[in-house]
């Protein structure tokens with residue numbers, strides 16, 4: 192979007208990036224080779240003459256674009272970006288010497304790095320490219336001295352060059368954004384690896400402390416102000432740490448909106464000189480808001496404490512959250528080593544009846560025992576996930592289809608024959624249905640789950656208590 196901004200060296204290329212650069216350079220050279228020197232010079236002349244006008248036009252439109260104004264203002268455009276775009280245009284079209292192509296590519300990579308650092312959305316960058324191509328085409332077409340064939344090859348040339356420049360920019364943008372995302376994730380995991388149980392208690396205490404402070408401030412000296420929750424230790428933790436640690440958690444968003452309501456609505460009213468009845472009503476509201484925050488905090492921390500040890504609290508099976516990573520890794524291994532794996536999706540038959548007849552607690556006991564039986568039926572190298580309510584997903588690693596089916600059948604028979612022990616000396620028998628799918632070379636991990644799910648559906652439809660292998 193500000194293609195001339197290229198002040199810093201990009202980070203060193205990662206594996207694969209060097210090959211991409213070489214391929215780009217080859218294509219870039221081809222584009223230059225396909226056009227006559229005469230047309231190339233003509234285009235460079237037109238661009239040089241019209242570049243100031245183009246730069247003004249570009250940033251005028253961008254400054255009116257609500258998505259772009261987050262990143263731009265008139266001062267930045269006047270002081271830096273306008274000139275930077277001029278330099279970028281002249282370098283892109285002015286380099287008639289093929290030996291300068293690699294420098295031009297390096298320039299695009301640096302621009303992409305800046306875009307990633309500023310976090311400019313890629314759609315905005317593409318919009319910028321579209322405007323540039325459009326106006327450049329207009330300028331070329333407006334030149335009456337060009338005959339039809341020259342015009343055609345000049346237009347093809349500018350489109351190809353702008354596309355190559357933005358392709359290079361965006362490829363660097365993506366690898367930088369990936370790198371940033373990995374660093375963010377590593378930091379997030381690091382934050383989460385701190386003792387969450389202690390953090391939970393500390394934040395609950397900080398919240399209570401602010402609550403006491405605001406209560407006591409009700410009897411304050413006239414003129415002093417009520418403490419804002421946003422300035423409290425809890426408020427600072429919420430904005431600076433929690434939003435990052437618990438990225439995208441709905442509880443964090445809810446807590447944030449409650450704290451905003453407190454600071455923007457309740458505290459200013461408390462600051463006004465109200466009568467005792469009004470103050471009491473506000474404190475009742477505050478009490479309920481603080482209780483809600485405490486509840487949300489507990490829910491949030493409990494969920495993450497569960498995730499932290501990677502196990503589902505009821506069944507002690509692996510948390511479903513880790514399923515994509517495990518499957519993607521198995522797909523990588525299968526591609527490299529040719530060792531196949533199979534996904535088994537297991538569902539307890541008529542489990543609703545168990546809940547309805549014996550109660551939910553007994554249902555939980557049954558689920559726990561089935562989970563333990565499944566764990567004991569597979570090898571320690573296999574993965575067993577709690578997939579959904581009463582659905583369990585197993586990844587059998589390094590097996591052929593025949594062996595996988597034999598494992599499934601043995602497991603199914605064993606579970607069907609086991610007396611599940613309930614409280615009061617009672618016992619119960621349940622059966623399971625299994626859908627299996629062997630890795631078929633498809634790179635998307637979701638596909639193998641869908642195939643296993645379809646096979647499970649068939650097993651259920653065919654009468655339950657059976658295993659069905661997907662085609």
Ligand SMILES: Nc1nc2c(ncn2[C@@H]2O[C@H](COP(=O)(O)OP(=O)(O)OP(=O)(O)O)[C@@H](O)[C@H]2O)c(=O)[nH]1
Nearest residue numbers: 538539540541542543544546551554555580581651
């Ligand atoms: N006790 C208990 N029940 C659960 C849990 N998770 C899901 N369930 C119950 O599992 C039952 C699943 O019911 P359905 O999807 O209708 O399936 P089903 O009764 O097992 O029937 P089929 O799968 O068609 O054989 C529902 O009653 C859920 O409430 C859990 O953690 N504990």
